[in-house]
Amino acid sequence: MRQPPPEIEAVGISKIFGALKVVDDVSLRLAPGTFHALLGENGAGKSTLVKCLMGVYQADAGVVRVDGTPMHAGSPREARRHGIGMVFQHFTLIPSMTVAENLVLARPDLPLIIDWKAEFTRLRDFLKQAPFQVDLESHIANLSAGQKQKVEILKELYLETRFLILDEPTSVLTPQEADEVLGFLRRLVEAGELSVLLITHKFREVMAFCDSVTVLRRGRFAGAGRVTALDPERMAAMMMGEAPEGRRVDKVPAKRGAALLQLHALRAMDDNGLEAVHGIDLTVHEGEIVGIAGVSGNGQKELLEVIAGQRAATSGHITVSGELHLPTRALLRKHRFFVLPEEPLRNAAVPRMSVAENIALRVFDKPPFREAGFLLNRASIVNFGRDMIQKFSVRPPQGDAPIGDLSGGNVQRAILSRELSSGEVRVLVAANPCFGLDFKAVDFIHDRLIETRNRGAAVLLVSEDLDELLEIADRIYVISGGNLVHETTPVDADLAVIGRQMAGSH
């Protein structure tokens, strides 16, 4: 029988980065066997707070107590010894190794010589009681995001974690997968075997699975309570503390124009040389948002990379208004073609260059940024950056900081300002643009996408968030196994059909 979960108490935690107080005097008490949510906007200090609990960061003030005794600060090992474990937003599994190897590898007391036979017996015994099953022999690289998330959680359970912190675990999962994973954890909590601290900004998950909630706003405590005594409106008010920025942009009725962006029998390989995109034909017209729904790993990534010029197509081609499109600067400009790829820091920014420089990546070789034919006008880059940072509320507002130091939401804002600022976008391709962002940022991005569409641009939106597509797309395709297998509109959409198509049973 597992030990009961510990009581965790954080008192007056503060954490300062540079001049910024990211967490300011926050206290938190988690009784054993509770499912607690930590709500807050992007940059509210949720991740920093739990990293202080985990000992990844050392708090500048305050103390963490486990069952009443203060925990030695700044040591993840110590936290692990107390049975505190965390599943991070980004996977920490080793892709080239198998599930079994990853699980065994995580053991802190790994012997020099591993008795694999014994380990496998232990693993199988462990899996018998585990809520979801994974194939021990499969390589992590071949698993879908949802399966990887499950392995991460299994790993924590295998390490006998009794207090589990989850940092936005469902952002990579389909709704069904999210419900399955959280439902399972809920049952463990109810059985008194586990406490869970869930970082999220999805009210649905809080309402459905959590007992109590703590809300942070700008690093400070903004409210707490039992979920049964709260409703989403009250929690939103705590999180925001002010009126949401700007008014929602209304979608003007669709007035579909001429075909603009067209993909012709596009085929592409994945990194392992297997065909991942099996001849996709697709047309996006003026003034419409076409959504591509699907579970990650069904060729979206490769398709997007081909469109963005980051991967060569094995055959097929792309046209804009019937003209061949290639990812060269001249054609990108001529076709007014812009892309918002997923993971903006990895795909659309140069982390060690400044925010202002990153904002200038599309324009630096045009006057006034270019002088005398080849010289770079640094002053105009700085000025342009300052304008964009203000217009798109990038924080912190200093243009000379490396963009890699910004939070995810602010990197996305900086990239948005670059891709959408010109106001002359004709083709916009976006992939999971709201991944991991809070709802304020999500609204902001959706508004920009709709605005762009209303101005007559063709928008292709690839998203793993079906709700997002149903909300803003005009037409939706479902991608499965590298093919577009289903077409519908938000009005006619049948969720059961879409779900089946996404799952590949068609």
Add this chain to the structure above:
Amino acid sequence: MKRAESILIPFGAIAAGMIVFGIFCALAGANPLLVYASLWKAGFGSWYSWQNTLVRASPLLLCGLCTSLPARAGIIVIGNEGALVVGGLGAISAGLATLSMPPWFCLVTMGIAAMLCGGLWIAFSVALQHYRGVSAVISGLLLNYLAIAFMNQLIEGPLRDPSSLNNPATYPLTPDHRLAYFSGTHVHHGILFGVIACLIAWILVDRTTFGFSLKISGGNVRTAQLVGLPVGKLVVIAGFLGGACAGLAGMIEVAAVHGRGNESLNAGYGYVGILVAFLSRQSPLGVLVVSVMVGGLLASGGMLQRAHDLPDATITVLQGILFLFILLSDTVYGRFRTRAHINSGVKANAVAV
């Protein structure tokens, strides 16, 4: 803070390297302090030693650029020695072919031939990496050996001057077809090439749209592709420019120092150029300063042997130790800030508890 770091860390690394080298000298039976005094005297102690230093600095300036220019585009080039050698061979071949022409024409032809040879040499290695996935470090290293073998083949075969008996060499350039010296010194005009090349390189990487494009591709290829930059072309051009500099260093060695092509082309300036580039953190202006420093070290090699009875290779040991410490120091950038943070955190915590 950042600025202070970029000065403190290299100097700290050099200081640490010098301490270790001092221990080495002490073990070899020499007084480290006297060794350093000799190094200083031989490198910078007099006008005469300054001249020696500058003569050695000129190929270093150009070989340093050979690594630091492609580094801007994110490619590590270590084929400097090979580029220098083929540049020298190109120069002597062009020079011998145009001996009947006026000296200025001959020298310009030599320079162009050297830059083309060196440039194509490195561009090839960089293109292999970009288009075929062969690491430029590996291909550069192997191409070095190839260049040296090619040189031996030429100077012992088709280009050989029959009168060069023990030390095979090509036919010599006539004295008026060689690079001139600053009057009253033995410093040749080659140093000007190096200084000008560094200044041009600085403007290129720091002040032009081309340099900005290089920085983007070097910083994140995927982003460069997204915004439509011709990444392949950019890195190959950067490789060509770097190689052209090393090739020009070969031309200087041929046209100013040796007056002919021989084994002395392969004197190690290319390898030391890698050290220069890393010491200067790939900055062309840094190359300008570091080349003179390292030139002084090279100039003082003989002195160590004469004055302290240390082996000839001692100066290579010093270079090796310095290189190690410089590479190591690259890993500590940004750490001092974190360290300071943790310390202040401990204090705040102590107060709170």
